[in-house]
Amino acid sequence: MEEIAEIAFRCFDKSDSGVVICHCRDDLPIIYCNETFCQMTGYDPVEIVGQNCRFLQGEDTSQQVRDAIGLAISEHRRYRIVVRNYRKDGTPFWNDLYLSPIRDDNGTTTHYLGIQNDIESVDRSLRSVPFNFPYDDLTQLPTPPMAVELLKMALERKGLQDHQLCLATITVNGLTLLRGFLNNSAADAAILEIRNRLQAQLQDTCVLARAGDAEFIVAGLVPEGFNARERLEHLCRSVLKPVRINGQHFQLTYNGGFIQKLPVSLIEESVRLCSFALAHARSQSRNTIVEFTHDDVERAWADQTLTGSIPTALEKGEFYCAYQPQLNLITREVIGFEALARWDHPTFGTISPGRFIPLCENSGHINALTLDLLKQIIRDLPKIHDIWGEVDISINLSPLSLVDDEFIQEFIRVAQTSRADNDKISIEVVENLSIDGYDSAAHNLNALKAAGFDIILDDFGTGYSSLSYIRKLGASFVKIDRDFIMNLTPDNQDDLEIIRAVVTLSRQFDFKVIAEGIEKQAQAELLLNEGVLIGQGYFFARPDRLSRLIGSHLISCNTCHNVGLGGDDDLSTSIGHGWQKGPRNAPTVFNAVFNAAQFWDGRAADLAEQAKGPVQAGVEMSSTPSRVVKTLKSIPEYIEHFENAFPGQEDPVTFDNMATAIEAYEATLITPDAPFDHYLRGDQTALNETEKEGLRLFMDRGCTACHSGVNVGGQNYYPFGLVSRPGGEILPEGDKGRFTVTDTASDEYVFRAAPLRNIELTAPYFHSGAVWSLEEAVAVMGTAQLGTELNEGEVDSIVAFLKSLTGNVPEVTYPVLPASTAGTPKPVDMVP
Ligand SMILES: Cc1cc2nc3c(=O)[nH]c(=O)nc-3n(C[C@H](O)[C@H](O)[C@H](O)COP(=O)(O)O)c2cc1C
Structure with a gap:
C-alpha cells in the first residue's frame, strides 16, 4: 500500500502536466504544486503555497471564464476550460485547465485537483480539444464554441428556459482591401472598431463572438416577440458608419443573416446553424439581411450529404434514364422519347430531379451525369428501335454544359464512337440561357447540329425568346412550357393565344411544336385543334424505366377481366405491367357490349376503342401499336387468323383490326337467362x-x-x-x-x-x-x-x-396460343 502511495505521489510530482491541489476551505489555498507547474508558470512553490490560483490571471483573462470556473467549483463539478494566464515574468499563455473535486468517503469535497497544460507546448493532437483557444486574440471576443458555452451558462444561471434562442451573423466586407492596400494593423483597427460598435448595443443575454476574420456572430436568449430583424438592422447599420484609420475614412459593408424563434434546446447546434447562416448570407447582395429557418439548415445539410454521394452514385450506376413517350396527337403513335434522369438513392430513396440536378450543377458533376445518361441511351437505343421503330430520343443539356466547349466535344465524341446513329438523339436546351453564355452556347449548339443532333428548345415561352434567338440556335423543335398547358381550357384565351402564336411561328420558321405536361384528354384535343401535333404528358404515360415501358407477355385483357372470375379480377384495383397498381376497380367484361360507353368515366365510345387503351397504358399492358403489330406478324398463325377474319384486306394485321377482333369476342360474353x-x-x-x-x-x-x-x-x-x-x-x-x-x-x-x-x-x-x-x-x-x-x-x-340478376356465364375454352418465333419482341422482366 505504501509502495502504491509512493508511486501515486511520483505520478503527480513528475507528471508532464502541471498539477496543483487546493484545500476546499477559505479561499481554496494551494497545498501542493508539482515541478511542471513551477516550470510552466515560473513561480517557486514557497511563493504560491497558501494562495488561490487566481494569481495566474491578468488583464486579458475573461471575466466570463472566471465566472464559469467559479460556478463549477461552487457546484463541486468537474470542469475543463482554456483560460488566459500569465507567467511570473508577465508573459501570457493559454492554459488548458482541468479541475476535479476530490471527495472523502461521505462524498464531501475536501480538495480540488487542478491539471494545467500550456496549449502551445503540448502535442498537436491534444490541442484539438473543444475549448481550444476560446477567445480570439485580437478582439478578446469568444470563439463560437465558447460563445455557446457562455450562453449555456447564462441560460442556467438566469433561468431563461422560457426564452427563445436567436442567432445572428454579420459579415463585414471591405477588410481584405484594407489589408491589401494599407496593412494588417489597419484592418485589425477596423475590426476592433466594429467590435466596439456592436458590443455597445448588446443586451446581457446576448454573446458576441468572432467567427472568422471579418465575421461576427450574435447568439442571444430573447423573450417571445423579440424583433430579431429590427435588432440586427441596428447592429448592421453601425457597420456602415465609415471607420477612421490613420486620418482616413473607410466605408465597409455587411451581409446579415439570422435564425430566430429556436427552442433553447437547440443551443448545442448554434455553431452549425451559424455557419450555415454565415455561408448563405454571404452569397446575397451587399447590405442585405436574410432570415433562415431551421428547416433551411437541415435541408442544406441534407443537400451537402447528397452532393457528397453523387460521385459514388455515378460510379455505382444509381442514376438511370426514365423515358417519357412523345406521341403523334392524331394517331397516338409513339414518335419519340424524352430521356429524364432519375436517382434512386440507397439511403434517401427516390430523389427528385428538381433537387439533384441543381446539386449536380453546383458541385460540377453535371457533365459526368449527362455523359452517363448519354451512354445509357446509346445502350438502350437498339431495344427502343426494335420496339417503337426509328423514334427520336432527346436528352437534356444543362446551360452549364452547353457553354463548356470541351464537354461538348467529349459529348459528340462519345456519341460518334458508339454504334448509335446520331440522328436519333436530340438535345433539349432551356430557352432562357444566360446572356453571358449566349455566344458560346450558340457556337456549341451549331457544333452539335453539325454532328447530327437535332435541337429542341425546352420550356419555350418562359424565357426571353426572340425570333433571331430561335433562328440563331437553329432549333428544329420547340417545346411549349407546361405552364401554358396546365390550365388549358376552351375559355383560357390567354394560353390559347400563346399556343396559336407559337404554332404560327413554327410554320414561318420551320420548326415543329411539342406540348409537354398534358394531363387530360381535353387538353390533348384543344392542342390538336390549335395545330400542335406532338404531345407528351402523364395523360399518355409517365416517364419510366425502359424495362417497364416494354410489355411482358404475361398481362392480358383476361388478367383483369378474368372470365373465370365474373369477368373481373376480384381486386380493389387491378395489378398491371411491372406489378403496378391501377387507379380504379376493373369493371366486368360480361355484358359490357350493352353499356353505352366503356370505362368508369366513359372515355371509350365502344369496346374496340376500349381495347386499345389498356394495351398501351403503361400501368396495364405497356405495349405500343407497332409492338402489337410486330408481335402478331411474327407469328404465322395470327397472320392466317387475321386474313380469315378480315378477308379482302391488303394488310389485315393492324392495331385497329386487333381491337375489332377483341370487340367481336367481347360481344359474345353475355350472360342471359338470369x-x-x-x-x-x-x-x-x-x-x-x-x-x-x-x-x-x-x-x-x-x-x-x-x-x-x-x-x-x-x-x-x-x-x-x-x-x-x-x-x-x-x-x-x-x-x-x-x-x-x-x-x-x-x-x-x-x-x-x-x-x-x-x-x-x-x-x-x-x-x-x-x-x-x-x-x-x-x-x-x-x-x-x-x-x-x-x-x-x-x-x-x-x-x-x-x-337474381346472375345469368348463365358463358363457358370459355382456355385457348392454347400459337408459339412465339425468333422475330417476336421479347418480353421483359417485370421486376426491374
Ligand atoms: C485546484 C485549482 C486549480 C486552479 N488552477 C487555475 C489555473 O491554473 N489558472 C486559473 O486562471 N485559475 C485556476 N483556478 C481557478 C481560480 O483559483 C479561481 O477559482 C477562479 O478564478 C474563480 O474564482 P474567482 O472568481 O474568485 O477568481 C484553479 C482553482 C482550483 C480549485
Missing part, C-alpha cells in the same frame, strides 16, 4: 317473395333512375354522392371521374352507373373497389344517392333481388 330475365318473360315463379320485395323496393326507392335498361345500369353518368358524398375511403378525392374526360366542372365525381347484372360475382364494389359486401354497397347507395337510410330488411331484400 332468374330476373325469366320473371320478365312472365314466369312469376322465377323470383321468390323476398326477391320480389327487393325488386319493388329497387323501383320504389328510385334505384332504377340510374340502374335501368338491358344491363340494369351502364347507360348514363351520374354524380357519386348525389345527396351526400361518401368519405375519401369510398370516393377518393384525387379521382374526379368523368371530369378528366370532359374538363367540365359539373362532371366532377361523375361516373358511369355500374351495370348490375352478375353483381354478386364482382365484389369489391364501386370505382374505388373499396366496399366488399353487397349489403354495404346497397346501404351506401341509399344514403349517397337517394338520401335514404335503408333498414336491414330492405337492404337484404334488395340484395336478394340483385342476386
Whole structure:
C-alpha cells in the first residue's frame, strides 16, 4: 500500500502536466504544486503555497471564464476550460485547465485537483480539444464554441428556459482591401472598431463572438416577440458608419443573416446553424439581411450529404434514364422519347430531379451525369428501335454544359464512337440561357447540329425568346412550357393565344411544336385543334424505366377481366405491367357490349376503342401499336387468323383490326337467362317473395333512375354522392371521374352507373373497389344517392333481388396460343 502511495505521489510530482491541489476551505489555498507547474508558470512553490490560483490571471483573462470556473467549483463539478494566464515574468499563455473535486468517503469535497497544460507546448493532437483557444486574440471576443458555452451558462444561471434562442451573423466586407492596400494593423483597427460598435448595443443575454476574420456572430436568449430583424438592422447599420484609420475614412459593408424563434434546446447546434447562416448570407447582395429557418439548415445539410454521394452514385450506376413517350396527337403513335434522369438513392430513396440536378450543377458533376445518361441511351437505343421503330430520343443539356466547349466535344465524341446513329438523339436546351453564355452556347449548339443532333428548345415561352434567338440556335423543335398547358381550357384565351402564336411561328420558321405536361384528354384535343401535333404528358404515360415501358407477355385483357372470375379480377384495383397498381376497380367484361360507353368515366365510345387503351397504358399492358403489330406478324398463325377474319384486306394485321377482333369476342360474353330475365318473360315463379320485395323496393326507392335498361345500369353518368358524398375511403378525392374526360366542372365525381347484372360475382364494389359486401354497397347507395337510410330488411331484400340478376356465364375454352418465333419482341422482366 505504501509502495502504491509512493508511486501515486511520483505520478503527480513528475507528471508532464502541471498539477496543483487546493484545500476546499477559505479561499481554496494551494497545498501542493508539482515541478511542471513551477516550470510552466515560473513561480517557486514557497511563493504560491497558501494562495488561490487566481494569481495566474491578468488583464486579458475573461471575466466570463472566471465566472464559469467559479460556478463549477461552487457546484463541486468537474470542469475543463482554456483560460488566459500569465507567467511570473508577465508573459501570457493559454492554459488548458482541468479541475476535479476530490471527495472523502461521505462524498464531501475536501480538495480540488487542478491539471494545467500550456496549449502551445503540448502535442498537436491534444490541442484539438473543444475549448481550444476560446477567445480570439485580437478582439478578446469568444470563439463560437465558447460563445455557446457562455450562453449555456447564462441560460442556467438566469433561468431563461422560457426564452427563445436567436442567432445572428454579420459579415463585414471591405477588410481584405484594407489589408491589401494599407496593412494588417489597419484592418485589425477596423475590426476592433466594429467590435466596439456592436458590443455597445448588446443586451446581457446576448454573446458576441468572432467567427472568422471579418465575421461576427450574435447568439442571444430573447423573450417571445423579440424583433430579431429590427435588432440586427441596428447592429448592421453601425457597420456602415465609415471607420477612421490613420486620418482616413473607410466605408465597409455587411451581409446579415439570422435564425430566430429556436427552442433553447437547440443551443448545442448554434455553431452549425451559424455557419450555415454565415455561408448563405454571404452569397446575397451587399447590405442585405436574410432570415433562415431551421428547416433551411437541415435541408442544406441534407443537400451537402447528397452532393457528397453523387460521385459514388455515378460510379455505382444509381442514376438511370426514365423515358417519357412523345406521341403523334392524331394517331397516338409513339414518335419519340424524352430521356429524364432519375436517382434512386440507397439511403434517401427516390430523389427528385428538381433537387439533384441543381446539386449536380453546383458541385460540377453535371457533365459526368449527362455523359452517363448519354451512354445509357446509346445502350438502350437498339431495344427502343426494335420496339417503337426509328423514334427520336432527346436528352437534356444543362446551360452549364452547353457553354463548356470541351464537354461538348467529349459529348459528340462519345456519341460518334458508339454504334448509335446520331440522328436519333436530340438535345433539349432551356430557352432562357444566360446572356453571358449566349455566344458560346450558340457556337456549341451549331457544333452539335453539325454532328447530327437535332435541337429542341425546352420550356419555350418562359424565357426571353426572340425570333433571331430561335433562328440563331437553329432549333428544329420547340417545346411549349407546361405552364401554358396546365390550365388549358376552351375559355383560357390567354394560353390559347400563346399556343396559336407559337404554332404560327413554327410554320414561318420551320420548326415543329411539342406540348409537354398534358394531363387530360381535353387538353390533348384543344392542342390538336390549335395545330400542335406532338404531345407528351402523364395523360399518355409517365416517364419510366425502359424495362417497364416494354410489355411482358404475361398481362392480358383476361388478367383483369378474368372470365373465370365474373369477368373481373376480384381486386380493389387491378395489378398491371411491372406489378403496378391501377387507379380504379376493373369493371366486368360480361355484358359490357350493352353499356353505352366503356370505362368508369366513359372515355371509350365502344369496346374496340376500349381495347386499345389498356394495351398501351403503361400501368396495364405497356405495349405500343407497332409492338402489337410486330408481335402478331411474327407469328404465322395470327397472320392466317387475321386474313380469315378480315378477308379482302391488303394488310389485315393492324392495331385497329386487333381491337375489332377483341370487340367481336367481347360481344359474345353475355350472360342471359338470369332468374330476373325469366320473371320478365312472365314466369312469376322465377323470383321468390323476398326477391320480389327487393325488386319493388329497387323501383320504389328510385334505384332504377340510374340502374335501368338491358344491363340494369351502364347507360348514363351520374354524380357519386348525389345527396351526400361518401368519405375519401369510398370516393377518393384525387379521382374526379368523368371530369378528366370532359374538363367540365359539373362532371366532377361523375361516373358511369355500374351495370348490375352478375353483381354478386364482382365484389369489391364501386370505382374505388373499396366496399366488399353487397349489403354495404346497397346501404351506401341509399344514403349517397337517394338520401335514404335503408333498414336491414330492405337492404337484404334488395340484395336478394340483385342476386337474381346472375345469368348463365358463358363457358370459355382456355385457348392454347400459337408459339412465339425468333422475330417476336421479347418480353421483359417485370421486376426491374
Ligand atoms: C485546484 C485549482 C486549480 C486552479 N488552477 C487555475 C489555473 O491554473 N489558472 C486559473 O486562471 N485559475 C485556476 N483556478 C481557478 C481560480 O483559483 C479561481 O477559482 C477562479 O478564478 C474563480 O474564482 P474567482 O472568481 O474568485 O477568481 C484553479 C482553482 C482550483 C480549485
